[in-house]
Amino acid sequence: MLKRNVLAAVIAITTAWGTVGAMSHPVMLEDQGSFMAGGTVVTAPGTYDGKDPKKLDGETLHGDAAYVFWQKPVAAHKLGMVFLHGYGQSGKTWESTPDGRDGFQNIFLEKGYTTYVVDQPRRGKASQSTVPAELTAVPQDQLWFNTFRIGEYPRIYDNAAVPRDAESQAQFFHQMVPDTGALDNKVVAAAMDAVMTKSGDSVLVTHSAGGGPGWMTAIKNPHVKAVISLEPGTFPFPEGEVPQPEVTSSPFPAVGMAVPKDDFMALTKIPIVVYFGDNIPSGTTPVDNWGQDNWRVRKNLADAWAKVVNRYGGDVTIVSLPDIGIKGSTHFMMADLNNRDVADAMERWMTTKGLTQK
Amino acid sequence: MLKRNVLAAVIAITTAWGTVGAMSHPVMLEDQGSFMAGGTVVTAPGTYDGKDPKKLDGETLHGDAAYVFWQKPVAAHKLGMVFLHGYGQSGKTWESTPDGRDGFQNIFLEKGYTTYVVDQPRRGKASQSTVPAELTAVPQDQLWFNTFRIGEYPRIYDNAAVPRDAESQAQFFHQMVPDTGALDNKVVAAAMDAVMTKSGDSVLVTHSAGGGPGWMTAIKNPHVKAVISLEPGTFPFPEGEVPQPEVTSSPFPAVGMAVPKDDFMALTKIPIVVYFGDNIPSGTTPVDNWGQDNWRVRKNLADAWAKVVNRYGGDVTIVSLPDIGIKGSTHFMMADLNNRDVADAMERWMTTKGLTQK
Numbered sequence: 001m002l003k004r005n006v007l008a009a010v011i012a013i014t015t016a017w018g019t020v021g022a023m024s025h026p027v028m029l030e031d032q033g034s035f036m037a038g039g040t041v042v043t044a045p046g047t048y049d050g051k052d053p054k055k056l057d058g059e060t061l062h063g064d065a066a067y068v069f070w071q072k073p074v075a076a077h078k079l080g081m082v083f084l085h086g087y088g089q090s091g092k093t094w095e096s097t098p099d100g101r102d103g104f105q106n107i108f109l110e111k112g113y114t115t116y117v118v119d120q121p122r123r124g125k126a127s128q129s130t131v132p133a134e135l136t137a138v139p140q141d142q143l144w145f146n147t148f149r150i151g152e153y154p155r156i157y158d159n160a161a162v163p164r165d166a167e168s169q170a171q172f173f174h175q176m177v178p179d180t181g182a183l184d185n186k187v188v189a190a191a192m193d194a195v196m197t198k199s200g201d202s203v204l205v206t207h208s209a210g211g212g213p214g215w216m217t218a219i220k221n222p223h224v225k226a227v228i229s230l231e232p233g234t235f236p237f238p239e240g241e242v243p244q245p246e247v248t249s250s251p252f253p254a255v256g257m258a259v260p261k262d263d264f265m266a267l268t269k270i271p272i273v274v275y276f277g278d279n280i281p282s283g284t285t286p287v288d289n290w291g292q293d294n295w296r297v298r299k300n301l302a303d304a305w306a307k308v309v310n311r312y313g314g315d316v317t318i319v320s321l322p323d324i325g326i327k328g329s330t331h332f333m334m335a336d337l338n339n340r341d342v343a344d345a346m347e348r349w350m351t352t353k354g355l356t357q358k
Numbered sequence: 359m360l361k362r363n364v365l366a367a368v369i370a371i372t373t374a375w376g377t378v379g380a381m382s383h384p385v386m387l388e389d390q391g392s393f394m395a396g397g398t399v400v401t402a403p404g405t406y407d408g409k410d411p412k413k414l415d416g417e418t419l420h421g422d423a424a425y426v427f428w429q430k431p432v433a434a435h436k437l438g439m440v441f442l443h444g445y446g447q448s449g450k451t452w453e454s455t456p457d458g459r460d461g462f463q464n465i466f467l468e469k470g471y472t473t474y475v476v477d478q479p480r481r482g483k484a485s486q487s488t489v490p491a492e493l494t495a496v497p498q499d500q501l502w503f504n505t506f507r508i509g510e511y512p513r514i515y516d517n518a519a520v521p522r523d524a525e526s527q528a529q530f531f532h533q534m535v536p537d538t539g540a541l542d543n544k545v546v547a548a549a550m551d552a553v554m555t556k557s558g559d560s561v562l563v564t565h566s567a568g569g570g571p572g573w574m575t576a577i578k579n580p581h582v583k584a585v586i587s588l589e590p591g592t593f594p595f596p597e598g599e600v601p602q603p604e605v606t607s608s609p610f611p612a613v614g615m616a617v618p619k620d621d622f623m624a625l626t627k628i629p630i631v632v633y634f635g636d637n638i639p640s641g642t643t644p645v646d647n648w649g650q651d652n653w654r655v656r657k658n659l660a661d662a663w664a665k666v667v668n669r670y671g672g673d674v675t676i677v678s679l680p681d682i683g684i685k686g687s688t689h690f691m692m693a694d695l696n697n698r699d700v701a702d703a704m705e706r707w708m709t710t711k712g713l714t715q716k
Contacts (some may be wrong), residue, residue, distance in 0.1 A: 022389040026432055029387045031380045032464065033454035036532035044497040050511055053501055053609045053648050061497035062531035067450065069427075074384055090483045092425070096391035106390065125448045125482045127535045135491045135538055139402040139419035143411055153408055173420035174394035177485045180493055180536060251411045290411050 023106050032071040038194030039065025042130045063130035066191035067119040073112055078357050080114040080199050086208025088176045090124030091117035097335040098171035099163040104334045107343045116199045121191045122181035129181025141173045146291030148331040149279050157279055161328030161336040189216035196221040209233045219266040226355050227272045228346055231331055235305035238264040243304050249286045250294030254301045268314035271353040274302050277329030278322045381464050390429040396552030397423025400488045424549035425477040425484035431470055436715050438472040438557050444566025446534045448482030449475035455693040456529035457521040462692045465701045474557045479549045480539035487539025499531045504649030506689040507637050515637055519686035519694040547574035554579040567591045577624040584713050585630045586704055589689055593663035596622040601662050607644045608652030612659045626672035629711040632660050635687030636680045
C-alpha cells in the first residue's frame with residue numbers, strides 16, 4: 001500500500017500542482033474525524049415506559065454540545081489550531097472560500113498544523129439545543145453585507161479584496177446559519193472548554209462574535225497556548241475597569257465584558273494577537289457609515305483592552321492589516337482574495353512566539 | 359516539498375499504522391473543500407434603503423441550499439460517492455463513529471473514492487431555511503434508540519454491533535440535529551440535484567429518510583450512476599401501482615411514493631442496491647416491538663418495490679446483511695462495530711456493476 005500511495009503522490013503532484021482553486025500541493029493526511037464535545041442532557045418529566053412510542057415521558061435530550069471536525073497531517077506541528085467562527089456562521093467560515101479557494105482549514109493543514117474546525121453549540125452540525133427556539137427566517141443579508149464591511153450594499157468597496165461575481169456572493173450568503181437556541185456565550189464557552197480538553201495544547205483562533213466565548217475559553221482551559229482573534233466583537237476587562245461604551249451609529253454597540261480579576265490575569269500568561277482589516281475609521285467620532293462605525297468602536301475597545309492586559313504583564317498585539325501591507329480585508333479576512341497573506345502573517349507571529357515547533 | 363512529503367509519509371506509516379481509532383493508513387489528499395448547492399432567495403417587502411440598519415425592507419435571505427464537504431484522494435476512482443444522511447442527522451452520520459472509529463467518509467476515502475458528504479437543506483451547516491420554524495427541543499432520544507434498532511431502551515440487543523459504553527451512546531445522541539424549517543423532500547431533492555451537478559458522475563449513497571429525496575434525485579439527475587440505499591424510509595412506485603400501506607405497530611407507517619411512470623422508468627436504467635440490517639422481523643403480522651416493526655414494513659415495501667422496478671427492466675438488489683454474514687447491524691450500519699464489512703460489501707457490489715474504475 002505504501003508503494004502505491006507514494007507513486008500516486010508523485011503522479012498527483014505532477015498533474016495537479018497549480019490547478020485553479022485546488023490545494024497548492026497534496027497533503028498526506030495521517031488521520032481525520034469529528035466529535036461532539038461538552039453539552040448537557042435534559043430529561044422530560046414522568047417515567048419512561050417504552051411500550052407506547054408516542055408517549056415521551058421520561059425521555060432524554062442531548063444538546064448544547066459543540067461539533068468539531070479535525071484533520072492531522074503527517075509530521076504535524078506540536079500545537080494544533082482550533083477555529084471558532086462568529087455570528088451567523090458555522091465552521092464553514094474556515095473552509096473553502098465563497099469563490100472556491102482554500103480557506104484557513106486547508107491553508108493551515110498544508111502548513112502542517114492539526115486543525116479543529118468547530119460548530120459552536122446551537123449552530124450548524126451542533127444545532128441540537130436544550131432550549132426551544134423560534135426561527136424567524138427574516139431576510140437581512142444586506143445588514144450583514146454592510147456590517148461585514150464588504151461595502152455599502154449593493155456597492156462593494158473599491159479596495160475590498162473580495163470576488164465580485166454573483167455566484168460567490170450567493171455562496172457567501174447561503175453559508176449563513178441561524179441560532180437554534182438562545183445565543184449564550186456561557187453555553188459556547190462551556191462546550192469550547194470540552195473542545196480544548198479533547199484537542200490538547202493548541203492555538204485558539206476566533207472570529208467576530210466567537211471572540212467573547214474564546215476569551216472565556218482561554219481563561220478557563222490551560223490547553224489554550226495562544227489566541228489569535230480576528231476582529232472579535234468584545235474583550236474581557238477586570239471588574240471595575242470596563243470602559244464606557246462609545247457612541248456608535250452601528251446597531252451593535254461595543255461593550256466590554258467584566259470578569260473577575262483572577263480570571264482576567266489568565267490572559268496575561270499567553271501571547272495574544274488581534275487582527276483588524278481595512279476600511280475601519282479611526283477616532284472617537286461616529287461616522288455615518290454604520291457598517292464601518294461598528295468596527296471603529298471595536299478597534300478602539302481593542303486598543304484600550306491591550307493596554308490593560310499589557311499593563312498587568314500580558315503580551316497582546318493589535319494589528320491593523322493595512323499597516324502591514326495587507327490591503328482591502330473585510331471582516332471575513334480568512335476568506336478574502338488575499339487570505340493566504342493573512343495566514344502567513346498569523347504564522348509569522350506564531351513563530352516569533354515559539355508556537356510553531358514540530 | 360515532494361521529498362519532504364514522501365519522507366513524512368514513510369515515517370507516518372511506520373509509526374501510525376494500527377493506532378486505535380486512526381485511519382488504517384495515511385491518505386494522500388489531492389484536494390478538499392466545501393460548497394453550498396441549490397437553494398432559493400426570498401426578498402422582504404418594501405424598498406431597500408441601507409441608511410437605517412434596523413430597517414430591513416427589501417433585504418434578501420439565501421436559504422434552502424445543501425451543504426457539501428468533499429475530499430479527493432490522489433488517483434481517485436472515476437466515480438465519486440455522494441452521501442445523504444437520514445432524519446435527525448447531518449453529514450456527521452458518515453464521519454467518525456460515536457466511539458471514534460472511521461466512518462464511511464474515511465473508509466471510502468482510504469479506498470480511493472472522492473467523497474461528498476451532504477447536510478441537506480434546513481439541517482446542520484445548511485440550516486438557513488427560507489421558512490420560519492418553531493424548534494421544540496422535545497426530549498425523544500429513546501424514541502430514536504428503539505426506532506434505530508439499537509435495542510429496546512435501555513436494553514441493547516445482545517447481538518447489536520454497537521459499543522456499549524456511556525460516552526459512545528452520548529456522542530450518538532449529541533450528533534442528532536433538528537429541522538430548521540419544515541421537512542420538505544422536494545426542497546431536499548432540488549438541492550441534491552444541484553449537488554450532483556457539482557459533484558459530477560457519482561454513486562449516491564442514502565440513508566433512512568434520505569432515501570425518499572435520494573430516489574427523486576436519481577430520477578432527475580443523470581450524474582447519479584447508481585444508488586446504494588441503507589434502510590431507506592420509502593420507495594417510489596409508478597402512479598397507480600403504490601401498494602396499500604401495511605398495518606404496523608410503529609408510529610411511522612411505510613408509505614410508498616407515487617411518481618409519474620416516465621420518472622419511475624429512470625430508476626430502471628441504473629444499478630441499485632438496498633441494504634437492511636439485523637433484527638428485522640419478517641412476515642405480514644405486526645410485532646409488539648414497534649422499533650423492529652418499523653423496519654419489517656419497510657423491508658416488505660422494499661421487496662415489493664424491487665419486483666416492480668425489475669419487472670420494468672431495472673436492476674435492483676435487496677440485501678439483508680445477516681444473510682451475507684454481517685450480523686448485528688442496527689439502522690446505523692455505517693457506524694456499527696462492523697461498518698468496514700458493510701463498506702466492503704458495498705464496494706464488492708460496486709465492482710460487479712462496473713462502478714469502481716480508476
